[in-house]
Amino acid sequence: MILVFCELKDGQIRKPSAEALSEGRRLADASGKKVGALFAGASCAGAAEAAKFGADVILTAEAPTLASYSSDAFATLLAEAVKAKGASVLLAAATAVGKDVIPRAAARLGAGYASDVTGLSMVDGKLQAVRPVYAGKAFATTTFSSAVQTATTRPNVFPAAEKAGAGTVEALAAPAGDFKSVVKEILAKAGGKVDLSEANVIVSGGRGMKDGANFKILEELADAIGGVVGASRAAVDAGWGLPHSMQVGQTGKVVSPTLYIACGISGAIQHIAGMSGSKFIVAINKDPEAPIFKLANYGIVGDLFEVVPELTKAAKAMGIGSN
Amino acid sequence: MKILVALKQVPDTETRIKVAADGKSLDPADVKWITSPYDEYALEEAIRIKEGKGAEVVALSVGGDTAKEVLKNALALGADTAVLLKGDGQGDAFAVAQMIATYAKDKGFDLILCGNKGLGGDNAAMGPMLAELLGVAQANVVVKLELGEGTFKAEREVEGGSEIVEGALPAVITAQKGLNEPRYASLKGIMAAKKKTIEELDAAAVTSGAHVSALTLPPERPAGRLLPGDAAGQAQALLQALKDEAKVF
Numbered sequence A: 001m002i003l004v005f006c007e008l009k010d011g012q013i014r015k016p017s018a019e020a021l022s023e024g025r026r027l028a029d030a031s032g033k034k035v036g037a038l039f040a041g042a043s044c045a046g047a048a049e050a051a052k053f054g055a056d057v058i059l060t061a062e063a064p065t066l067a068s069y070s071s072d073a074f075a076t077l078l079a080e081a082v083k084a085k086g087a088s089v090l091l092a093a094a095t096a097v098g099k100d101v102i103p104r105a106a107a108r109l110g111a112g113y114a115s116d117v118t119g120l121s122m123v124d125g126k127l128q129a130v131r132p133v134y135a136g137k138a139f140a141t142t143t144f145s146s147a148v149q150t151a152t153t154r155p156n157v158f159p160a161a162e163k164a165g166a167g168t169v170e171a172l173a174a175p176a177g178d179f180k181s182v183v184k185e186i187l188a189k190a191g192g193k194v195d196l197s198e199a200n201v202i203v204s205g206g207r208g209m210k211d212g213a214n215f216k217i218l219e220e221l222a223d224a225i226g227g228v229v230g231a232s233r234a235a236v237d238a239g240w241g242l243p244h245s246m247q248v249g250q251t252g253k254v255v256s257p258t259l260y261i262a263c264g265i266s267g268a269i270q271h272i273a274g275m276s277g278s279k280f281i282v283a284i285n286k287d288p289e290a291p292i293f294k295l296a297n298y299g300i301v302g303d304l305f306e307v308v309p310e311l312t313k314a315a316k317a318m319g320i321g322s323n
Numbered sequence B: 001m002k003i004l005v006a007l008k009q010v011p012d013t014e015t016r017i018k019v020a021a022d023g024k025s026l027d028p029a030d031v032k033w034i035t036s037p038y039d040e041y042a043l044e045e046a047i048r049i050k051e052g053k054g055a056e057v058v059a060l061s062v063g064g065d066t067a068k069e070v071l072k073n074a075l076a077l078g079a080d081t082a083v084l085l086k087g088d089g090q091g092d093a094f095a096v097a098q099m100i101a102t103y104a105k106d107k108g109f110d111l112i113l114c115g116n117k118g119l120g121g122d123n124a125a126m127g128p129m130l131a132e133l134l135g136v137a138q139a140n141v142v143v144k145l146e147l148g149e150g151t152f153k154a155e156r157e158v159e160g161g162s163e164i165v166e167g168a169l170p171a172v173i174t175a176q177k178g179l180n181e182p183r184y185a186s187l188k189g190i191m192a193a194k195k196k197t198i199e200e201l202d203a204a205a206v207t208s209g210a211h212v213s214a215l216t217l218p219p220e221r222p223a224g225r226l227l228p229g230d231a232a233g234q235a236q237a238l239l240q241a242l243k244d245e246a247k248v249f
């Protein structure tokens, strides 16, 4: 079996989880295996949706003790489920929870782990992964020697594909005992927009923005075209009040949106490392020699303070982003 | 309180990646080596705890002789002792976790600080694997850490914000930018470090779970084009191209 740990939000499967589950289904079809989707929480209402993404079996661990995420409790649950089901592959999306729990479960299982992968296949009955290393400056093909193989899938890379599965629901017992650590509180950022790592469209600003307040024009463009705003390290470190969670690059977030619009960003190697996996790159820069243009599918040489508002205006006029 | 800090030596962020003749590793020619940036936050946090409530700080690296540079720097910054677990540096994160777990097992560490990911390998896995092997609590991608009596409270970065994790010590905490501002080594620290020795031990024999079988460079991006006209014209042309050619919208 290929077991996929899935996360729910507001009673719905999170998109990165649906992507991981869909990829699990493809791998299972290629290797004649079954797919199990695993959910855990105080309530798993909504888990039935996993059948739409090809789950043969839906495993639910429902208990008041699982209301808050606990690394060790969830890792125990996953490892026990792998053993109980005789699963050979354990997957999850490379989200904050996925990246926290899968390596811990892997260690419990003595399993190799490939994180944040952008490609998966089954070769001779074993998982094989392709993953960016050096923040995307290179790709490593990873093969496994362990009996159980584990991986987390990078959001926005694998398509979430609907394919009916039997979706037989089975209850799992929650792990007993004291949990070593528990999440006590969630501090949500204002706005509640999707995270950069999961965004389909990103509008990023660099030192060329000149001031944090000017990021307002990027917000306006992002709102018009259904995107979120990121930044270069120069902008984050400039003392403009931008949080590090906005930083794109080798020491920030590595992103893979469909569209990345770089405004007033020169294209330093550390920035490029974090965004070169974007499908389409647009550069807006007043310096025609800026290295970012070498990467861009579309370049605009000009003053971003003129171009960005025009883009917002035109996007609204064309009704872009309203679909 | 006894603190272990795991520090990895990695290629500098400026490194342009060249694949070695074996087709699966980095060509080390011209590579400048540094301490993985996130590990610097881990070390700084340990030193601040030492300065605040008192602690013994042990810096540890798994690697070859060159990794001594990382440890010398850690001693100069304020680590009390340094340990090099000598290995070929070829294992996966699981192998490194097993080596460090074997070393740390019976030494009574209350806190183990790591980077949230090693620059380059980018696995973000060693910390949680080590926590599991030692049977202790973990908190990853931490931007704020408070210690109580045998407990910790950590703020960690998650999608769309952060969350507060509470747990018992001992624990493995992996550091994220924002946890603190790492200091630079003082001349006094550098001189003092010269007198200290680095303990060298053979790393335990372990088995990896995963192996890199090929390292490849990303495909060249297709040549792009510049959009002509004034700002309004460029904006119009861009959106049209994204719609019609790229089909983004």
Ligand SMILES: Cc1cc2nc3c(=O)[nH]c(=O)nc-3n(C[C@H](O)[C@H](O)[C@H](O)COP(=O)(O)OP(=O)(O)OC[C@H]3O[C@@H](n4cnc5c(N)ncnc54)[C@H](O)[C@@H]3O)c2cc1C
Pocket (backbone or CB within 6 Å): A205, A206, A207, A208, A209, A231, A232, A233, A234, A235, A247, A248, A249, A250, A251, A252, A253, A263, A264, A265, A266, A267, A268, A269, A270, A271, A274, A284, A285, A286, A287, A290, A302, A303, A304, A305, B013, B037
């Ligand atoms: C260890 C290390 C890690 C790093 N990690 C990262 C990382 O994760 N992410 C990252 O981004 N950087 C990182 N950096 C920093 C990186 O080297 C660059 O310094 C940084 O990316 C530069 O940011 P920038 O492009 O915004 O600024 P600059 O390089 O200063 O570029 C500003 C650009 O704005 C343009 N501009 C100015 N005014 C306008 C205008 N009105 N209209 C249009 N264009 C205009 C200019 O022509 C210029 O090209 C790292 C560096 C180190 C040493």
Ligand SMILES: Cc1cc2nc3c(=O)[nH]c(=O)nc-3n(C[C@H](O)[C@H](O)[C@H](O)COP(=O)(O)OP(=O)(O)OC[C@H]3O[C@@H](n4cnc5c(N)ncnc54)[C@H](O)[C@@H]3O)c2cc1C
Pocket (backbone or CB within 6 Å): A133, A134, A140, B006, B007, B008, B009, B024, B025, B026, B036, B038, B039, B042, B060, B061, B062, B063, B089, B090, B091, B092, B093, B094, B096, B113, B114, B115, B116, B117, B118, B119, B120, B121, B122, B123, B124, B125, B126, B127, B208, B210, B211, B212, B215
């Ligand atoms: C080009 C390339 C080739 C590779 N080749 C192979 C290969 O042939 N076979 C193979 O099995 N693996 C290989 N690896 C994997 C890599 O070397 C190991 O996975 C590595 O030891 C774990 O590194 P990481 O930085 O990804 O770990 P992470 O899990 O991202 O590291 C997290 C934290 O753990 C600590 N840490 C990690 N490693 C060490 C260390 N050595 N010493 C002290 N603390 C440490 C640090 O605090 C670090 O911040 C390769 C990686 C790359 C990029």
